[in-house]
Amino acid sequence: MILEFNKENIITCAQKLKDGDVVSFPTETVYGLGANALNEKAVKEIYRLKGRPSINPLIVHIYDINQIDDFCILESYQKEFLNKLKVFWPGPLSLVLPKKDIIPNIVSAGKPSVAIRMPKHEVALSLFKEANLPIAAPSANISGFLSPTTAFHVDEAFKKFNVPVLDGGNCTVGLESTVLSLLKETPIILRHGFITKEKLENVLEIEVIDGTKSKSILPKDILSPGMLLKHYSPCTPLYLTSEKYPQSDNAAYISFKNSESELNDDVKNKFKHIVFLTNDKELIAKKLFYILHKLDKMRFDYIVIDSCDETGLGLAIMDRVTRATNKTVQK
Ligand code: TXA
Ligand code: MG
16 A cells, blocks of 8 residues: 655554554665564564565664664774764665664574664655654565565555555665674675765775675674575566577667667667666666566566676675576575
């Protein structure tokens, strides 16, 4: 059930959260499926609705940076990091910190840490403020499928469960938040997102480790279970241009070029439908899931997708693209 953003619907949805129900809301990254983070039963319902493995912890969403003290125990170096990183809040950055006991183990999947984020979205912030609760929320997709960037995507996936979806239009960032662990004195990126390693290092003025490149050396208490799971796949088979794909006259191509004039004839002739996401990484990020959702409905035999260089935001884009190619095996 899609609900327009207005005062009345915010009050209704906030009451649902207080009553232990699940509500979907927009953020600048993707839509979230939220419940009261302090209510174990409500959080359990999120896992059930999504079909999410219980080993994968949830992000707790807040509306005021001071709420961190209610949920986390910070050492002085973590306070210093936070003080610098708050320039990115509200925004697409989740911080993993040592949790207080008030956060139920189901939220953190048994870990002693919790990921905290303050989204940059008027609808989300109004809802959290009205509910006056910390909100545990994963992306509002069935586990393993594409993340939602419109209210319609969420409604389609959760219609049969009657989940209310507050409509905030299209997400402006389009990829899930960067997840940064602050559990050790060297910060570690656990998931790439819009806030890149370069941006983090500029603000922190120290080196940040790319934990996604060195999973095997990460201590178990740092590792993010989400890093190991196959993710974000459309139902239609998706291939990288560098992969072997079958021949068909009913296939689509997602290009990271600006227009047809930049394509070679081979691609032009091979594909029935071509979408140009441009070569601007922010635009690619914003539209990637949206286009995959759209093409997935058009019943192509398969989709082939371009690659971009893995620098800056390109790391987050190629992480989502390779996971979506269906061939990332569950490790
Ligand atoms: O942009 C986003 O982050 C969206 C919106 C709704 O805020 N949420 C989102 O949540 O993408 P989800 O559940 O789809 O992804 C959360 C990621 C997972 O990879 C999970 O393993 C990791 O964060 N994570 C959560 N808590 C963690 C913790 N305590 N330690 C390590 N990783 C954690
Ligand atoms: Mg997710």
